């Protein structure tokens with residue numbers, strides 16, 4: 001049998017099978033994390049998101065050392081915006097120059113291939129790591145994520161990313177319903193609304209782990225030593 005690590009987690013210890021666990025790094029994009037991107041155009045304090053970068057770097061280092069598959073997701077639309085619902089385009093009632101597809105300080109907002117759509121330097125993917133472009137908040141909607149995970153025999157997922165209560169929580173709930181055993185790495189995720197991050201973690205671990213587990217990157221590092 002392949003080795004199983006035990007992570008000190010809430011609501012109870014998480015059993016992590018090294019041969020069938022992957023990491024999902026969600027939307028660590030300049031569009032969300034830096035001035036001039038989508039998050040900034042929506043008047044969010046993007047500096048709050050940078051607080052989780054050290055934890056996310058620790059998670060990446062631990063996962064790479066343990067040779068776990070790593071998936072990086074990008075909230076990204078095709079340049080012709082054919083995968084952008086009108087509901088998403090018009091949400092927020094923003095002026096046209098601030099909408100998805102408009103040209104901002106780092107290129108076209110939330111469009112694949114633009115500078116702002118790429119991942120921040122600190123967390124940039126290594127060659128061989130999987131990239132998933134997603135048009136929605138959840139990473140399973142309209143993407144190849146599930147076939148990829150199945151092809152690798154993955155049963156357990158470790159989650160990091162931004163923002164906790166939007167794309168991270170949506171994806172973790174989608175994964176939970178698909179039968180994956182999910183753990184959120186609490187210092188590797190952040191929100192523009194710190195109270196929403198805390199609430200999302202509590203929602204996940206409530207009722208015996210109704211969505212999954214939560215632990216910080218140090219606990220993960222300890223478990224995988």
Ligand code: C5J
Nearest residue numbers: 027162163166167168
């Ligand atoms: C948002 C995300 N918040 N990655 N996207 O619009 O959470």
